[in-house]
Every structure is written in structure tokens, then in C-alpha cells.
Amino acid sequence: MKDARFTIPTPALLARVVDLLEHVPMEDRDTKGDIYEYMLGKIASAGQNGQFRTPSHIIRLMVEMTAPQPTDIVCDPASGTCGFLVAVGEYLRVHHPEIFRDARLREHFHHGMFHGFDFDNTMLRIGSMNLLLHGVENPDIVYRDPLLKEAGWALDQPQDREFPVSGMPNQQGTGFVDYVLWGDDGKPLALVEAKRTRRDARVGQQQAKLYADCLEQQCGQRPVTFYSNGYEHWLWDDASYPPRPVQGFFTKAELELMIQRRTTRLSLAEAEIDPAIVERYYQTRAIRRIGEAFEKDHERKALVVMATGAGQPGGERL
Secondary structure, three states: OOOOOOOOOOHHHHHHHHHHHHOOOOOOHHHHHHHHHHHHHHOOHHHHOOOOOOOHHHHHHHHHHHOOOOOOOEEEOOOOOOHHHHHHHHHHHHHOHHHHOOHHHHHHHHHOOEEEEEOOHHHHHHHHHHHHHOOOOOOEEEEOOHHHHHOOOOOOOHHHEEEEEEOOOOOOOEEEEEEEEEOOOOOEEEEEEEOOOOOOHHHHHHHHHHHHHHHHHHHOOOOEEEEEOOOOEEEEOOOOOOOEEEOOOOOHHHHHHHHHHHHHOOOOOOOOOOOOOOOOHHHHHHHHHHHHHHHOOOOOOOEEEEEOOOOOEEEEEO
């Protein structure tokens, strides 16, 4: 997966790691799983990503109460480190050992039983490795953001995630866009730059802009950009308005309308002001200034202060 890396910075540290591992019985599946579980309890991301790690005894209790069967399909919609799915696998090994003597059940266990969703790429990698080290060969642990799903974006096509682009200002000249939301014409409507939950979503603004530059060059249309950490979401249509926080992602129809308005929007500076409604010069000036604020300064709101006739100023937000 993108961004997956394992670094041992010095030869001395590598030698020490090899010496330590030499005395660990790695042929034992339980040993590898136990070591990984121990590491999960120590790493910083285990308790700082906004997720809550359910205690192992609570997990075991819940699994025993549900009593999963060899033919079940198990899904954790907020899988995290996949502790629940691992516990299901261990339960089946103890209570249904026949699962590994039947070819059909064994195939289902390794390739069809376990499914997990999360919106944190780090957790996807950790959870997948956790299941693999506990003997599940091919778990289905995938990214799924409920807000994107609510907006109608399934992200189930290869070009939807980690889309390769060229023209990035790095040594390779390439990059991978986290998520691209495509229009029916095959052009990008928007991109999503996803950051870890413990980071400010706004640190992804410049990265999103660079990806938008590359997509515009490759596809002939500049996409709207979102950058998000899973909790905070920012929208930026840099062709029209500055970034602003939003509550979620836009649907395909909403994004298509945003793209369309780039070329069909009428100029406010050329709009005719009806003299039957606006009779005074200062009123005309106020209207023109508001139009200028929206059109040239790319503001999204304005405050008009008017006399009420009672000696007190009145305010009207636009």
C-alpha cells in the first residue's frame, strides 16, 4: 500500500534486531500474533488517532456472546487494528477446528469471512498485518468513509483511489492522489487529500493544490479539492473561492454544478440595476461594491448597514 515503509536506520540496529529475533520461535503462529499485539499497545498511533482500542477481555466477551460459526461472514465497520476480527478467528480455531479440514470452509475462512472498514490508511495497514500474522491469509480490509458513501461515492474502481499523476515537484516527478471523484465524462470533478486523524486537515492544502495542477494538465479539467482528516473537511475551488470548512463531501450533481458555474456564471459587474427599485446613488454604489466583493475579491458574504429612519442603524447580511 502507498506510504507503507519499514526503516532500520543503522547496520548496528539491524544486527541487533536479527540477533533478538533469532531466539523467537517464529514458526509458531501464536507467537507472531502475540508480538504484534504487544507492539500495537506500544506504538503512538494505537491511542492517538482518535480511535478507542477496546480492551481484549471485552473483545473476547463480545465474540463469545455472538458465537460466530464457520459459515458466517464477519464485518467490523470501524475495524481499527482488527482486534475484533482477530478474536473471531481465534474463537473459530478453538471451537470449530474442523474448519481447516474442510476445503470449502477453509477457503471461506481465508478469503471470504473477514471484512473491515476504516477511514485511516495507517489503521488499514495495521489491521491487515494483524490478521495476516494471526493466520488469515486474505482479509478484506478496505477504506470506507461514511460521509463519502452518503454522498454517493463508492470508491470501488481502481482509478478512484491512489490515482497516479505526473508533474509533481519531487525527484520522481510523480505522485498518487488519495481519492479522485470522477464525472460521467471521465474528467475529475474533485480530489480528496486525506490526512491522519491526529493532524490538522489544513496541512493537506498545498498537496491538494499540486495534485489539482497535475490532474488539470492530464485530464483537461481542474477539479475541486477537499482535504480532510476524517473529522474536519475543507473545500477549495481555487478557481472561484478561498478554502472553507464544510460538513461533508458533495454529491456528483453538486460538483458538476460547481464546475459548470465556472463558465456559465454571469458577471455581477454587468448586471443591470432596476432604477425603479434603486433610486439613490449611494444605494447603487453599495450594490456594485457587494458584487465586486463576491466576484473580484471572492468573498462569500457581505454586511450592509442601512439607516432605519428611527435613528438606529440596521444591518443586513448577504
